[in-house]
Amino acid sequence: MQEFFQLPVFGVFISIIAFAGARELRKKFNYALLTPVLVAIVFIIGFLLIFNIDYEHYNRGGRYISFFLGPSVVALGVFFYEKYEEVKQHLKVFLLSVTLGGITGILTVIIFLFLLKVPGFIIESLAAKSVTTPIAIEITKLTGGIPEITAGIVIAVGIFGNAFGPFILKKLGIKSKIAIGTALGTAAHGIGTARAFEESKLAGVYSGLAMCVNGIITALITPYLLELFLGLVS
Amino acid sequence: MLKALAYIFGFLLLGEVTTYFFEIPIAGNILGMFFIFLALRLKIVKLQDVKPASDKLIKYLVLFFIPYGVGLMVYFEIIAEYWLPISVAVIASTVITLYISAIIIEKSGK
Structure with missing residues (x-):
């Protein structure tokens, strides 16, 4: 057997x-x-x-x-192109939101894990925790973390965002569907996006795009932020 | 479908080759995503030529990362040792990220 x-x-x-x-x-x-x-x-x-x-x-x-994760990430580029027209009118504020949200997501998790004295390889594995699993896995391979830990926690983050994201945002006084969608895609990737589509189609489209944009931003800056931060403190 | 798959894998290959030769710290598939977006914007590639494959791949994206998720079992002891600081850091960071991202759009009145 x-x-x-x-x-x-x-x-x-x-x-x-x-x-x-x-x-x-x-x-x-x-x-x-x-x-x-x-x-x-x-x-x-x-x-x-x-x-x-x-x-x-x-x-x-x-x-x-x-x-098939590899070609799927390429397919996200096609998805982005298709939906791009729909966000064009709010493009500047959308990009600002995803960029600042994305950087916040990386920096805060690195700082919190460091302050809580979690070992470096776990910090390296979790720096990209907000972005879609295939991209997060690739980032972790570059930063020297463990991809399987990344995958597990990234999925958990998505489920957290999916289950509690809209509730938390509404409690914090957020009313705009575009804001809720963008935030879910930035912080909780595809699993958060599934919830954004339940809020409204508009929220879902913004969420899907935010997931793609934050994937790129996080892929570009995570290795440098980790190097900068772990270099500074060691 | 075959043509669409050829495009998707072609751009993936292009991304991988770029990463390999220029030694940039970005994964090849992420570059591939960027390249295919540019090619569509610049009308080098037509949407209907790639859409059949890309729609199917995105539909089953979740299935593709299941094996990595299962791999977490190998690191179960490490996670168990640090589950509290990891949970606190990851949840706090996620809530702050949600808020920063949402408040920027909310304040802009969109």
Whole structure:
């Protein structure tokens, strides 16, 4: 049996089945914490632990799935082009919002983790925690952190933004749908964007674009901010 | 569909090659995203030529990062050791980011 689990087809199959099942579950029970990606990951980890399968063996197939992250990031460029026309009229304030929000997201998490005495490799893994998972993973590969830690926390950030983002923003006096959408995309990437579309289509479009723009900004400056900050304090 | 996939992988390759030869600290796929946006803006590539593949990839984006999420199990002990400072830092940072980003647009009256 263990030999079967080492075949690449096992990792591919369980990933697809877990994801499809989790999506069906979400259709039946519309509850924020039942985000398909979280359910699928928890299910697969549970399965691997119960049957005593190494992550390495699962990932022999899993890596064929994650390979598609590369072309997916390129596809985000197409999405950005398509929606670009819709935000053109508010472009300046939109870019200002995403840029300042993006820089705030990187700086505050680096500073807080540092003050709480968390080891450097975790800080390197979490500096890009606000951006979409495939981009965050690439940033972490460059900064020397651990991509798997990045992926886990980035997904958690998205779920947090999805579940509580609009509530927090409304409590803080934000009324504009454009503001809520942009903030969700900047701070909580694609999983936050899914929630923004539930607020309104306009909020969703701004959120999706904010996710792309912050992905680029964060990719450009995170290595330098980390170097600057960790260089200053060491 | 085949043409669309060729474009997507072509731009990915272009991004990777650029990163490789110029040794810039940006991932090849992020450069690819930037290049394909420029190519569409400059009308070098037509939207309908790439859309079939890009729509499908974005539709299943979440599936593609599941294996990395599962990889977290290998680092479970590290996360367990630092779960409190990580949670505090990440949640506080996310709330501040949400607010800064939202208040700029709210104050502009949009």
